[in-house]
Amino acid sequence: MGLTNQSCGTRVNKETFTKSTAKVDYVIALAGNPNTGKSTVFNALTGLNQHTGNWPGKTVLRAEGKYIDHGLVFNLIDLPGTYSLQANSVEEQVTRDYLCFQKPDATIVVVDATCLERNLNLVLQVLEITSKVVVCVNLVDEAKRKKICVNIDALAAKLGVPVVATAARDGIGLDKLVKTVTEVANGTLKTAPYYVQYHDSIENAIKKIQPQIKLLVGEEEFNTRWLALKLLDKDQTVLTELEKYLRRKENVTTEIGGELWA
Numbered sequence: 001m002g003l004t005n006q007s008c009g010t011r012v013n014k015e016t017f018t019k020s021t022a023k024v025d026y027v028i029a030l031a032g033n034p035n036t037g038k039s040t041v042f043n044a045l046t047g048l049n050q051h052t053g054n055w056p057g058k059t060v061l062r063a064e065g066k067y068i069d070h071g072l073v074f075n076l077i078d079l080p081g082t083y084s085l086q087a088n089s090v091e092e093q094v095t096r097d098y099l100c101f102q103k104p105d106a107t108i109v110v111v112d113a114t115c116l117e118r119n120l121n122l123v124l125q126v127l128e129i130t131s132k133v134v135v136c137v138n139l140v141d142e143a144k145r146k147k148i149c150v151n152i153d154a155l156a157a158k159l160g161v162p163v164v165a166t167a168a169r170d171g172i173g174l175d176k177l178v179k180t181v182t183e184v185a186n187g188t189l190k191t192a193p194y195y196v197q198y199h200d201s202i203e204n205a206i207k208k209i210q211p212q213i214k215l216l217v218g219e220e221e222f223n224t225r226w227l228a229l230k231l232l233d234k235d236q237t238v239l240t241e242l243e244k245y246l247r248r249k250e251n252v253t254t255e256i257g258g259e260l261w262a
């Protein structure tokens with residue numbers, strides 16, 4: 001089945017869209033290895049309702065656009081292609097910081113059906129940051145040509161998040177992708193992500209410092225297990241971003257406090 005008027009940015013009724021553009025109901029991130037079809041998915045969903053620029057302070061292209069599903073407006077962010085979230089490159093840092101500190105309502109991880117194993121490394125890393133994930137197994141047409149068959153249900157059961165097969169260039173599977181993303185974003189579809197278990201010494205260290213991190217950043221704010229891992233890793237870039245985030249939060253609280261007392 002192809003895209004529907006209801007779900008697709010390119011085909012959505014212009015009048016309906018214009019009325020709703022002022023508000024955004026959900027923010028959705030698109031992540032994935034380079035060349036997996038992220039921008040193809042992005043363009044198919046947002047059509048002309050998109051704009052590009054650079055990420056603040058970086059020479060990395062940022063594209064974002066809107067689409068509508070069931071009257072709700074979704075802001076889609078096309079993140080740079082990355083093989084991991086180790087922050088070894090500016091692209092990896094942009095993607096990791098966005099997922100961690102901007103906290104999108106759902107994240108689509110686009111993977112290549114013809115080389116799934118290599119792509120799953122990033123999926124596992126994204127799952128460590130956020131549980132609100134939909135895996136989009138793209139290029140299934142190419143996989144079929146190479147006689148590769150991906151067991152979508154088995155993959156979903158193993159990862160604990162929904163998995164949707166697509167051939168984005170031909171618009172195949174995108175309506176199901178949109179529906180699944182809506183369900184994950186609004187919480188009607190609950191996920192139970194697979195977490196990598198580390199060596200006992202690391203797991204014990206995580207247990208020790210996680211409560212301290214929860215006290216510092218608040219329980220609901222972040223995936224404190226992931227932050228604990230990064231701190232154990234002595235990842236300075238995460239510390240810097242966390243400090244910035246906490247400073248911003250403190251300023252907002254002070255401003256709100258000032259308004260209340262004024």
Ligand SMILES: Nc1nc2c(ncn2[C@@H]2O[C@H](COP(=O)(O)OP(=O)(O)OP(=O)(O)O)[C@@H](O)[C@H]2O)c(=O)[nH]1
Pocket residue numbers: 032033034035036037038039040041080081082138139140141142166167168169170
């Ligand atoms: N056969 C086939 N080709 C596809 C599909 N989706 C995307 N492509 C092609 O794959 C190539 C890469 O697609 P992009 O959408 O640019 O991939 P990307 O993930 O945005 O790439 P980067 O931004 O460089 O990381 C393009 O030539 C697309 O036309 C698909 O489902 N099937």
Ligand SMILES: [Mg+2]
Pocket residue numbers: 038039040
């Ligand atoms: Mg792209």
